[in-house]
Amino acid sequence: MIHLMVALWLTAIGVVAVAPAANWLTPFGVGAVAPAVGSAIYVVVGALLAAMDSFGVISALSASTIVAAVVSAVILRAPSIRIDARRLAAGTLIATSLAASVSVLALNIHATRLTNDSFGYLRAASSLEQTGGLEALDNLQLVKQQLTVSLIQATGWVDGTGYSPVLSPLFGATTLAAIGWLAIRVMKRDRVPTRWQVALLAAAGALLLTTNRFVYNLTYVNGHLFLAMLLLIAVGLSWLAVTEGEHRFLYIAGIAFAAVAITRAESLMVIALFMIPIISTQQLTLRDRLVVTLPTAIVSATWFGLVLRPHLPGSGVGFTPLFGNVAIAVLLAVFASIAGVPRLRRVVRMAPWLTLGGAFLLLAYHIQSDPQLLLTSMNSMAVNAAYWGFWGFFWYIIPPLLIATIVIGNVDEDRLWNLGIAGFFLTLPLTGYLRGSAFRVGSGDSANRMLMHVVPLLILYLLLAAGRASINGNRQDDAPAATDAVAESAD
């Protein structure tokens, strides 16, 4: 019962935080993002409380509620923003129904799975619950694994269970709901025929739910699905805000990015790849850009630069992300501050490509120093994606679709999707160098698990491309032959 209450509380925090955007999100949208946003606020607040030696699950949930209310109040100070009570009530009903039904289901199925990593997270959660602070944690473990998953799992200590059987399934359900909501919203906007909406969503849902790795992520204690869910919401809502011209609600993406930043050691690198194309979008104002970047910059600089610094292990550590992460956080904030300067417009427009180029150069530098590590890593990643990683046929199907979509697709502002996705796959081998060892063959391999981080984004991107293709195809079919050439060129 207590697990259900925690899930509902996190969802309620999310509802409070997104309330100013309820009119824009629509009730289904509130339902689809509230559990994720609530959890994002909880982990950020929880991490800071742990840093102050004051963490307790109830106190963290209470403080998160206050933070969400303050965020809401600040947004509502804008004169043009009003809450439509009926829409918010409907959204709240959907969000709580989602959280409650998933929780009840999870509590009755007993499907929680643990891996070796999971035990590390649970041990840290146990220590957090006992001491309230970071002192009792293993330093190396803390720097490598971060605190987010342990903070989430610490909610299981409210009744002494020690882990949460409901939150991983809830994150999975929220991910599916967010994909569905974003896809339907955009398809409706594009006037995609209903039959195509249904067919595409059913096919995408079937692919995800028959992919063993996705189902596995619904049940096991780790942070991959949590990160994937927040990345989906951050990028998806940013893209939606840009393409719909509704920039006031970019703050939700800002919250999601901030939680991603402290979820994994390499998170800032992934965030930069997706955030720079967003910041470099010319339609955004200085305030819009800062709303997206500042939460991440402040949280990251505080967490990696101040909180974790005393926990930095001495010698013998292959991957110490603290300095690099603080540097990325600061650079993102600086870039957001100057991206609107007219004289820099050309450079800003090229920034995503320069970021990709920089990542490629970094990878090339490491390759020349140890080419065998890359070969071993690439071989392991390929073998895992093709066979041992429990991905089924997923990676046989998705890459060709992705390449086709990038080449002939017609998604608005598609660089907000494809540059980040391309950068993710480019930098994945780089993480092998940063940790100092090659990836290995096996379903538990880090790179194999990290592939999950972009899966929801990939599916949504392909759905958006397919939806757009369906209307372009119809228009072309209906158009007179003489206009075909024009329509083709518009493709």
Next chain:
Amino acid sequence: MRSSARLLALITGGFILGSVANLFWETRVVPDVAHGERIAVLRDDGRLVTLTGSTRSTPKERFLAATALLEIARGGTLRVPSEDSVDRYTVTRLARMTVEVADYRSELTETEALHLLGFVRFDGRGQLGDSTSSAVEFYIISSSNEPGPLSMSLLFHNGAAFIVDDDLMGELRR
């Protein structure tokens, strides 16, 4: 066929093809959680019929398996905890270096606890190994649901450890 129609057909067809192929792939080649690999579990009626502990098992199963491993490895006997006590002995209590099974209490070193928390490896002679790099599949096979001492044997086969209830073993041999 125009490029848009081609892309639409490609994505829709790809999703459907991938879904169908996944079904055959998973069931034929890599059975895992999506299809329920657990050989046996704590039944809903509370009877501890058969347990399977593996790297993909539930916390309850792993806790019991780990506890049993330690006991058997130490040459002791295993007390099967009651259904209620299983709920109380969650895996994170192991992380606090304390194991309580029924009326048995043992203080563990951190190394021992780590081994039990999924890093267990055997050297082939029934000893707990010292590596944290590989996990062993371990299986508890028991027909008993009665709290109290239970005599079990530790067997090794193909790198996996099987802890078999002696009564059940006797039945199987008959």
